[in-house]
Amino acid sequence: MGFFERLKEGLSKTKKGFVEKVESIFSGRQVDEQTLEELEETLILSDVGGNNAAEIVGHLKEKADRGEMREASSVKDFLKKEMVSMLGRPQNVVVFGEKPFVILAIGVNGVGKTTTIGKLASRFREQGYSVILAAGDTFRAAAIEQLEIWAGRSGVQLVKHQSGSDPSAVVFDAIEAAKARGIDVVIIDTAGRLHTKSPLMEELKKVKRVCGKAMAGAPHEILLVVDATNGQNALRQAQMFNEAIGVTGIALTKLDGTAKGGIVFAIKKELNIPVKLIGVGEGIEDLQDFVPEDFVRALFE
Structure with a gap:
């Protein structure tokens, strides 16, 4: 299919x-x-x-x-x-500029962030790019293990520290490693304790600053992963993250499990943040570029 x-x-x-x-x-x-x-x-x-x-x-x-x-x-x-x-016109995640291209993936727990990172890494590998994943969610030990599984599955490298260590240190090491090894893309996983917890936002701001210290202009993409089944709550999450650190694109997951797919229109209208990736299933190939025309056509056909 x-x-x-x-x-x-x-x-x-x-x-x-x-x-x-x-x-x-x-x-x-x-x-x-x-x-x-x-x-x-x-x-x-x-x-x-x-x-x-x-x-x-x-x-x-x-x-x-x-x-x-x-x-x-x-x-x-x-x-x-x-x-x-x-x-509007499709805007997708495109690798550009000097190496490495740094993607900061953010979002609350349970939206499919680590899985989205794994699928994205697989996709970049298929396109011929070398990739390092940075295990910046040091808050949950399971997140590091999950990312490790995805790194193995996708054939990409992983930079991790011990559970509970400083996420910014992991991020700095990952970008330094990527520069030293001539890696094309770095994708950073981050903690996702509830978006109402202000310490999380402060932690993300620090991670963003450290990206810039490790490499001028990084992160090049701040990708917010949201769960389509959350409907209006997904919009509120996008607002909060955008206000805190600025979001450049959205990956909308679990569209296949919801009647609330209309949220893509609300996000674009209210926040003017482009939906760049959509997930409609569990498989690696089920994470795809968001093409507005195809989305609307699929909705009406």
Whole structure:
């Protein structure tokens, strides 16, 4: 099964909660105040976000007032175009500049951060890049072990210290090692104790500063891993991390297990942070670049 087919399958719960409801709203009915209200409610319940919902419905009303919207099929075509333009052009994780390219992966525990790092490392190896993983989540012994398993599986190097040691020291050593060995990419795992704990944010700020000391301009990518099943809570996490250390891109995991796939629209609208990677399953090949057009097409097909 190709990735587009897997994406379609993965988005089936979101599709059920959104596209099928849209179809039933407009089935045999006109575009009027009542149906527009129902559409807005459906968009909000799909975690598309209140501002996005109001904007979409406003544009649809303008078209309807001009007599350009007659039946359900034209509403679906309109929604597709509107949603693609909302997400903008694809922006993916691209290795550039002098070596090593440093990616700082952040996010709360349980979102699939270490797994995402492992899959990303595998992908870079397949593309011909050499990779070092930095076990910066020294808070959880299991996180270091899990990263070690992924390093072995992906055929990449690992820099780790003992459990409980200073994460910044691990990060510094990993970047120094990468420079000495001519490694292309460094991916840093970090602790993810709840985002409401301010010491975690201070720790992440320190890790970011140490990256810059070890290599000017690093980290080149601050990738926030969020779990799509968390819906609006994922948006709040993104806000907090972005305010604390600045997020350059989002990896959205577990899209195959949720009806809240609309959260990609809310994140883009509210924070203007691009979703760069999406996960729709357990396999290494299930972590893919986020392509807005494919995402919307998979949702509606």
